[in-house]
Amino acid sequence: MKTGTPKHTWNHQTLAPWFFLAIPLLMYMTWVIVPIIQSMFFSLTDRDSILFQRQFVGLGNFIRLATDPTFHLALQNNLFWMISFVLVPIPVGLAIAMFFNQDYPGARWFKTAFFIPMTLSYAVIGTIWAWIYQPDFGALNTLLRSVGLDTLARQWLGDRRYMTGALIVVGIWRQVPYVMILYVAGLKNVPSELIEASMIDWASWWQRFTNVVLPMLRPATVVAVTISIIDSLRAFDIIYVMTNTKARAAEVLASYMYSSAFTFQDYGYGSAIAVIQFLITLGFILIYVNNTLKSEEKL
Amino acid sequence: MSMTTAKPIVRSAPDMRKQKALLKGAFYVGGTLLVLIWLIPVVIAVFTAGKSMAELMSSPFMWTPPRQWTLENFRSAWTNAGMARYMMNSFIITIPSVLGTLAISSLGAYALAFYQFKLNRAILIVFVSGMLIPFQMLMIPVFRFSDAMGLMNTYRGVTLFHVAFQLGFCVYFLRNFMRTLPFSLIEATRMDGASEFTIYLRIIMPLAIPSIAALGVLQFTWIWNDLLWSIVLLNANRVMTITQGLANMQGQFITNYAIIAAGSILAALPPLVVFLFFQRFFISGLTVGAEKG
Amino acid sequence: MKKVLTLILAVLVAASVFAGGGQQASGQQELIINSYMSDQAPKEAFEALVADFESKNPTIKVTVNTTAHEQFKTLLPNWLTSRQAPDVVTWFAGYRMQAFAQRGQLEPISRAFPGNTFQDSFPEAFVRASSFNNEIYFLPQSWYWWAVYYNTEVFDNLGLEIPKTWDDFLAVSEVMKQNGIAPIAIGARDTWTAGGWFDYLNSAINGMDFHVQLTSGQVPYTDPRVQKTFETFADLQTRGYIMPNATSYSWQEAATLLFNGQAGMYLMGQFIKDVAPAEVRDKIDFFHFPSFGLPGYAVDTPIDGFMVPANARNKDAAMKFMAYLATPEAQALFTVPLGRLAANKNVPPPNDDARRGLEMVLGAEGAMQFYDRDAPEEMAARGMDALLEAMQNPGRIPQILATLDQDRVRIHRD
Structure with missing residues (x-):
């Protein structure tokens, strides 16, 4: 329960929060909330709606989306991103967090070094990974060839069949450290005796891990999963930097929205894609908000 | 098997010590390997930037460290490719953006953390949702608004946008922190007749400094690394940021990997330094919600 | 230390506030x-x-x-x-x-x-x-103009003649392939490089009139004539005439292969000479795109x-x-x-x-501006990507074209 508010300051305090909120709310409205509403409105108008007088087309853009093969592929690719972002970074991030979660001197520095990918911009990440994927002298193919796996060498970014997969790997590379950090924070609440590895008694350790430790890590897991899903739905920078959004095979909702609205000047259509993306994300946003607010009420 | 947890196992002391040492060794070896493997891409960039053009051409394999390290590529990136100017621009945009975000979001966070009023919860949800939306949605309206206000191609324009856009996350983050401060503190000061703004400035803000620092570090990295909004809001060379410069450079020096690698490293340096110096803050900033049980 | 930092911050803040204008003073x-x-x-x-x-x-x-x-x-x-x-x-x-x-x-x-x-x-x-x-x-x-640029040294060493017809072109390519030289360079990471191939193949196989109809959206991409164009291009890949890993190279990187003789020919605009090092510039010449037997020809200009x-x-x-x-x-x-x-x-x-370029243009039956200037940009972007997809996946050409035609219907809606 909250401390009751003394009566004599009541009036004073109904005004006070608005005094503090005035600037932040005004700025947020101007640059974020109003633009979102505008975008929703644009999604109901035809292309060139901004340049000429607005032409209301109702759900026309959405109907067109229903039969657009690129949109279908973008949805499919986004789903692929989403599944990969849950299935790989969560267990890998957790495993690495458990591994690094030791009291040995210098353990902190391992975590720090491991975290470096999160501090790099996509412009930098894209450049570096393009070299790794370079088919002739890139690191990945030369590695495969040097161990005799020549047949596995591919055009990772050039071949339209592997493009999306190759991009997701880059995304995962950056996401795993993030998930790891979330779990490192979560593990602070778990008594260290519970996780201390025992070399002999693996079976009972595993049992304790699944029955006791995992449930204790639930808050961290919820945050990690929702953040990863939201990030996967927003995937854009990697695709923009590494493919310049020119290949249909790599398209996701965000990149298709960008090329429709910006490259091809169809604002209405681009906004319609954005609205769909927003609706899909909204569900996960609500889970996230609900979860964090609920955990607060428990306090 | 029964559901009992770890049976106590009786073992002799030397045995235990041996196992401990083994575990410790495994940790250091495994940790080093893990970090090395994960950072291969970064290492490759450093190697490439350190090679001369001649060496790069004679053996294009990026695995190998340079036979002879050179700083020439950094020099060319810095002067010929104009990285110096772009870096300056990035600082001019990032630092005020971070300070502005912190100042303004702390106001909003204070209001949402300490006052009970009807729309409190609704406003909080608005801020949180805004931080998680697909931000591409904002591009067209923000472009048109900035243009109408004469904010295109100005540091002001991008800075104001960054401040506004980051409010969602910052207000939410700071509010969560402020909620953990004792409410009685405020009541006591209020009884002493302090104004609401004094409470915010003299009581709450000093206590919030650790979390504000955390937020600042995080914001610095995010804003510094932004590419999309710079592309949308800045197109004159004299105001372009370093991420844009890097993208442009790839058109100009397309086959000169060494210079591009050097440029990438220069662009990555400031956020990396900030992260290494303030890593504790950085991490606590990212883990909102993951710690609470 | 703290003071210095504060000072730097203050200067930067001030700079950012005042540097915005940038108007010319006098x-x-x-x-x-x-x-x-x-x-x-x-x-x-x-x-x-x-x-x-x-x-x-x-x-x-x-x-x-x-x-x-x-x-x-x-x-x-x-x-x-x-x-x-x-x-x-x-x-x-x-x-x-x-x-x-x-x-x-x-x-x-x-x-x-x-x-x-x-x-x-x-x-x-x-x-x-x-x-x-x-x-x-x-x-x-x-x-x-766009034309087939070639490395004269490669042609001389192998005793090759400039190909006039498509069959000549295939024969020349075969010789180069046998001698370990990639016959055709194309830096298809830049998808527009496929646009030149689309224009020249389609106009040479199906004639200028058909090409104009297609780029203006009047003919479906599922037309068998378009399929022929796509198949002809994919065939070059199947025969192994297109340089390896073409879709991983930018147009400039692929040009380097032509300059140093690892590749023989490159369908490209005249601006390819902009990126040629001085010492090879004279070794790079061009010829007009080979004929499929139609009387006239079209050029990209x-x-x-x-x-x-x-x-x-x-x-x-x-x-x-x-x-x-x-x-x-x-x-x-x-x-x-x-x-x-x-x-x-x-x-x-x-x-x-x-x-010579001017002569080639003056002798042409028609001039094209380029795929992405003759057709709506979005349509051209999809078309060039589809051509490359067809190259990597020749078996799927009918499906690729069907998808492309759905784009045409959507893009040319008004």
Whole structure:
């Protein structure tokens, strides 16, 4: 329960929060909330709606989306991103967090070094990974060839069949450290005796891990999963930097929205894609908000 | 098997010590390997930037460290490719953006953390949702608004946008922190007749400094690394940021990997330094919600 | 330490607040040009041109903002609607320019050309490509041709003749392949490189009329004639004539293979010479795309130049710049070092290559501007991507074309 508010300051305090909120709310409205509403409105108008007088087309853009093969592929690719972002970074991030979660001197520095990918911009990440994927002298193919796996060498970014997969790997590379950090924070609440590895008694350790430790890590897991899903739905920078959004095979909702609205000047259509993306994300946003607010009420 | 947890196992002391040492060794070896493997891409960039053009051409394999390290590529990136100017621009945009975000979001966070009023919860949800939306949605309206206000191609324009856009996350983050401060503190000061703004400035803000620092570090990295909004809001060379410069450079020096690698490293340096110096803050900033049980 | 930091912060904050304006202080005028010329050679040629203009107009100070080509194309529409539009922008003649003129986003430049000076300077076809509704909106500067560029050393060493027909072309390719040289270079990470193949194959196989119908959206992509075009291209890959890993290379990287003799031929615009090192420039020659037996042939001849946005702030200076750009001297200043053809008909072709290029164009049955200038940009982008997908997946050509036709129906809806 909250401390009751003394009566004599009541009036004073109904005004006070608005005094503090005035600037932040005004700025947020101007640059974020109003633009979102505008975008929703644009999604109901035809292309060139901004340049000429607005032409209301109702759900026309959405109907067109229903039969657009690129949109279908973008949805499919986004789903692929989403599944990969849950299935790989969560267990890998957790495993690495458990591994690094030791009291040995210098353990902190391992975590720090491991975290470096999160501090790099996509412009930098894209450049570096393009070299790794370079088919002739890139690191990945030369590695495969040097161990005799020549047949596995591919055009990772050039071949339209592997493009999306190759991009997701880059995304995962950056996401795993993030998930790891979330779990490192979560593990602070778990008594260290519970996780201390025992070399002999693996079976009972595993049992304790699944029955006791995992449930204790639930808050961290919820945050990690929702953040990863939201990030996967927003995937854009990697695709923009590494493919310049020119290949249909790599398209996701965000990149298709960008090329429709910006490259091809169809604002209405681009906004319609954005609205769909927003609706899909909204569900996960609500889970996230609900979860964090609920955990607060428990306090 | 029964559901009992770890049976106590009786073992002799030397045995235990041996196992401990083994575990410790495994940790250091495994940790080093893990970090090395994960950072291969970064290492490759450093190697490439350190090679001369001649060496790069004679053996294009990026695995190998340079036979002879050179700083020439950094020099060319810095002067010929104009990285110096772009870096300056990035600082001019990032630092005020971070300070502005912190100042303004702390106001909003204070209001949402300490006052009970009807729309409190609704406003909080608005801020949180805004931080998680697909931000591409904002591009067209923000472009048109900035243009109408004469904010295109100005540091002001991008800075104001960054401040506004980051409010969602910052207000939410700071509010969560402020909620953990004792409410009685405020009541006591209020009884002493302090104004609401004094409470915010003299009581709450000093206590919030650790979390504000955390937020600042995080914001610095995010804003510094932004590419999309710079592309949308800045197109004159004299105001372009370093991420844009890097993208442009790839058109100009397309086959000169060494210079591009050097440029990438220069662009990555400031956020990396900030992260290494303030890593504790950085991490606590990212883990909102993951710690609470 | 703390004080120093605070001081630095204060300075930076102040700088960011005050550095925003950037207006010219004295009587000098500023002319802002946004340019896509980010490659070294054209960038330098343009800088020389600007310097010459400044020396002739000392009251005008020119600022050139260079943006990488792909980003430029995306951003230009926004700049044109912007209230702070640049004063001059680089662009392409024809359809792509007229789309902006139709929206009222361009300033007519006729007033820079009193009387008939514009019509007297440029060939009639160029005047048409620069006009919309009888108003001139575009200043043509240079033009060039697309052709098959080849490494003469490779041809000489292998005793090869320039192929005239498609069968000759395949035979030449086979010899190169046998000798360990990649017959065809293409830097298909830049998808537009496939656009040249689409234009030349489709017009050579199905004729110019069909090609025009297709690019203007009147024929479905599922037409068997289009399938033939796609299959012919995919066939080159199946035969192993296209350089390995083509879709991982930028157009410049692929050109390097042609220059050093690892590849033999490259279907490309004349600007490939911009990126050729001086020592190999003379070894690179071109021939016209081989024939499939049709009587006439078509050529890709894009025209590049400049336009003035309707929202330009310094239109007077922009008009002065337009008038200057049209002069034979200014046109020669840019086209001679690059070996392009000047749009001004009073400027002779700068070298032998250009003379031959000009002849090739004059002998053609029809001229194309390029896939992404003849068709809506989105359609062309999808089409070029589809051609590359067909190359990697020849078995799926019917499905690829069916998908492409769904795009056509959506894009050409009005």
